[in-house]
Amino acid sequence: MQATSRNFKDNAHEALADPNLQKAMGFVRTGFIEKRKAAADALPEFEALRDSARDIKNHTLANLDHYLERYESKATENGAQVHWCATAEDARQTVLEICRSVGARTATKGKSMIAEEIGLNDFLEKNEIEPIETDLGEYIIQLRKEPPSHIIAPAVHVTQDQVEADFRSHHKHLKPDRPLAEPQQLVAEAREMLRQKYLDADVGITGANFLIAETGTSVIVTNEGNGDLTQILPKVHIVIASIEKVIPTLDDLGVILRVLARSATGQEMSSYTTLSTGPRRPEDPDGPEQYHVVILDNGRSSMLGTEYQEMLRCIRCGACMNHCPVYHAVGGHSYGWVYVGPMGAVLTPSLIGVDQAGHLPNASTFCGRCESVCPVRIPLPKMMRHWREREFERNLNPPAQRWGIRAWAFLARRPGLYRAVTGLQVRALGLLGRRRGRFASLPLAGGWTRHRDFPAPQGRTFQQRWAERRRESGRSAA
Amino acid sequence: MTENKNESSPLAGLFVTCLVDLMRPSVGFAAVTLLERAGCRVEVPEAQTCCGQPAYNSGDRADTKAIARQVVAAFEPYDYVVAPSGSCAAMIRDHYPALFADEPDFAPRAKAVADKTHELVSFLADQRGLDSVPGRFEGRVTYHDSCSGLRELGVKAQPRRLLARVAGLELKELRDAEVCCGFGGTFCVKYPEISDKIVSEKCAAIEESGADLLLAGDLGCLLNMAGKLKRRGAGVQARHVAEVLAGELADPAIGEPERSPGRS
Numbered sequence A: 001m002q003a004t005s006r007n008f009k010d011n012a013h014e015a016l017a018d019p020n021l022q023k024a025m026g027f028v029r030t031g032f033i034e035k036r037k038a039a040a041d042a043l044p045e046f047e048a049l050r051d052s053a054r055d056i057k058n059h060t061l062a063n064l065d066h067y068l069e070r071y072e073s074k075a076t077e078n079g080a081q082v083h084w085c086a087t088a089e090d091a092r093q094t095v096l097e098i099c100r101s102v103g104a105r106t107a108t109k110g111k112s113m114i115a116e117e118i119g120l121n122d123f124l125e126k127n128e129i130e131p132i133e134t135d136l137g138e139y140i141i142q143l144r145k146e147p148p149s150h151i152i153a154p155a156v157h158v159t160q161d162q163v164e165a166d167f168r169s170h171h172k173h174l175k176p177d178r179p180l181a182e183p184q185q186l187v188a189e190a191r192e193m194l195r196q197k198y199l200d201a202d203v204g205i206t207g208a209n210f211l212i213a214e215t216g217t218s219v220i221v222t223n224e225g226n227g228d229l230t231q232i233l234p235k236v237h238i239v240i241a242s243i244e245k246v247i248p249t250l251d252d253l254g255v256i257l258r259v260l261a262r263s264a265t266g267q268e269m270s271s272y273t274t275l276s277t278g279p280r281r282p283e284d285p286d287g288p289e290q291y292h293v294v295i296l297d298n299g300r301s302s303m304l305g306t307e308y309q310e311m312l313r314c315i316r317c318g319a320c321m322n323h324c325p326v327y328h329a330v331g332g333h334s335y336g337w338v339y340v341g342p343m344g345a346v347l348t349p350s351l352i353g354v355d356q357a358g359h360l361p362n363a364s365t366f367c368g369r370c371e372s373v374c375p376v377r378i379p380l381p382k383m384m385r386h387w388r389e390r391e392f393e394r395n396l397n398p399p400a401q402r403w404g405i406r407a408w409a410f411l412a413r414r415p416g417l418y419r420a421v422t423g424l425q426v427r428a429l430g431l432l433g434r435r436r437g438r439f440a441s442l443p444l445a446g447g448w449t450r451h452r453d454f455p456a457p458q459g460r461t462f463q464q465r466w467a468e469r470r471r472e473s474g475r476s477a478a
Numbered sequence B: 001m002t003e004n005k006n007e008s009s010p011l012a013g014l015f016v017t018c019l020v021d022l023m024r025p026s027v028g029f030a031a032v033t034l035l036e037r038a039g040c041r042v043e044v045p046e047a048q049t050c051c052g053q054p055a056y057n058s059g060d061r062a063d064t065k066a067i068a069r070q071v072v073a074a075f076e077p078y079d080y081v082v083a084p085s086g087s088c089a090a091m092i093r094d095h096y097p098a099l100f101a102d103e104p105d106f107a108p109r110a111k112a113v114a115d116k117t118h119e120l121v122s123f124l125a126d127q128r129g130l131d132s133v134p135g136r137f138e139g140r141v142t143y144h145d146s147c148s149g150l151r152e153l154g155v156k157a158q159p160r161r162l163l164a165r166v167a168g169l170e171l172k173e174l175r176d177a178e179v180c181c182g183f184g185g186t187f188c189v190k191y192p193e194i195s196d197k198i199v200s201e202k203c204a205a206i207e208e209s210g211a212d213l214l215l216a217g218d219l220g221c222l223l224n225m226a227g228k229l230k231r232r233g234a235g236v237q238a239r240h241v242a243e244v245l246a247g248e249l250a251d252p253a254i255g256e257p258e259r260s261p262g263r264s
């Protein structure tokens, strides 16, 4: 996917003016938040489970090479073919070769953020393999030729009316006057469209929420069951996952699953949790003949040992974006790449470079709500600040901003001078603003006064008034 | 609790905060009143300017550390450091120790000051057990939980507890009180449109609350919300919670014109 993160401000400007987007985001602002809270409050050990989930991921990351090797040897024992891919290009080629080896014409797909990260759909299409998204949200955005705007609810930016219009314009062979006003009718229609495609597909591609080292198992959680049909019906199942998806044991999976769905949608468990351990064995009633696991690095290993390592704990629940006021305001597409919201603001600069994605870690109020709900307690604001530090070191932020900060800091480091300069400024502003109490516009403060009034200062600084009060009380005591 | 100060009373250093110093000194005086009421002696070191957040959140670590060193040195002599702001208190309390973690000479000094630093209202309620306040206010107020105080310092119940002691005051809880107001320090001028969208939502909730007066514990957020309320033509006024608790309401509310003499 071509990143437009550099244009974050323009993207956000458009998003703020888009009534459909603003309407669609209403659900995120309320629904996800209330549901998560109810689920978290209903489980007394929820906070303790978050600690355990964090510790499991930390332990795994500290021993990542060990667990990845363990996973590979177990999976291979079970008959899986494991493919290590350093870059997005490697991963795309690997998937293509597997598809070609069986003469595939179509591939069904379960929801996978890694597939988005490597731009798999476009690549397969260019190579004459038709990718068919089977997750309802992914199906909708595939029709609309859009990237996802949320990591678990890819079409959250689309209103129901827009979906209805899209279905009517794409499903031309169906009766034009059919009823489609109810969500269930939309779901049923999408299912109907996909039914035959599941059966015809030569390859099924899914992501993985987890890879279990102890058993060589890949795990997906979904709410629609589409992942199961995608991976069971075709001859070949390809799992695409990134290196940090590995966790040590099935017990660890049990812990993490208890926080994942609660954090994501407020469910106790997602509707389907599917474990895949190798291709179909002779005694199995169904399953793929070939089972491939493509494991992608794409820059993640270089985050190990840095201040960004903790980001690799992320289990992609989406809670951080669901609780982010900036994400609520501008939606996911403004972020300009696959990962959005607070997790995207940290991860995107790591994966595509801070020179491309420098806006993202800056476009945060540091309100901290993301960190307060992250099931694996990733200190997202702290890491965004680290990115700001990297930018400052490399002179990447706009010169006016840099010089503003440096000039202010020059004063702030010299209390005597600071008092003299600010005392005069405040005095002048106080006098000018006294009658109205505020300014509707002020030179150099356009960013503020375009949207709100600037309250006038009271006129003298606290330090001036305090010194005066001390002098007076000294006099009266004498 | 009554004022009863002598040499053995704890000595609180008031960290005025740059915004209160420059924009609204009356909040600083209200803080002094409340601290004295809670049995503290109060001093205001001259060598303070700002806690360093503007530099810190802009990625300018070197300047942040220089400013932080200055604050630590200025406040070492006190029993407590108290700030009428959750975000400045959290900066000193949570972030200073992290900034100097790799400087063994200075780290203990930063840690010692951090450990005795408090946000004003939680200090009064939790550390000093203040259970009566001088303020009186006839009217309905609503309260916005500023992010740093709420999430970094756990300031939530304390202001409500003390506001319940203000004679005449009726608290109307604010919908989404824990959602950010969109200020974010330099964020509001770096991303003005996004900030505007967030503060507009906040103002809609404030107006909906039916309160006459908005309170919060951080002047940055208050300037943002008051400025937006005025621009929207809303009738709700805004003040720092300390002003109401101390009963020091002589100065006009934030962004309001000076009362002309002869009228009250």
Ligand code: SF4
Pocket: A313, A314, A315, A316, A317, A318, A319, A320, A321, A343, A370, A373, A374, A375, A376, A377, A378
């Ligand atoms: S950063 Fe945390 S809250 Fe955000 S998606 Fe990842 S695990 Fe979930």
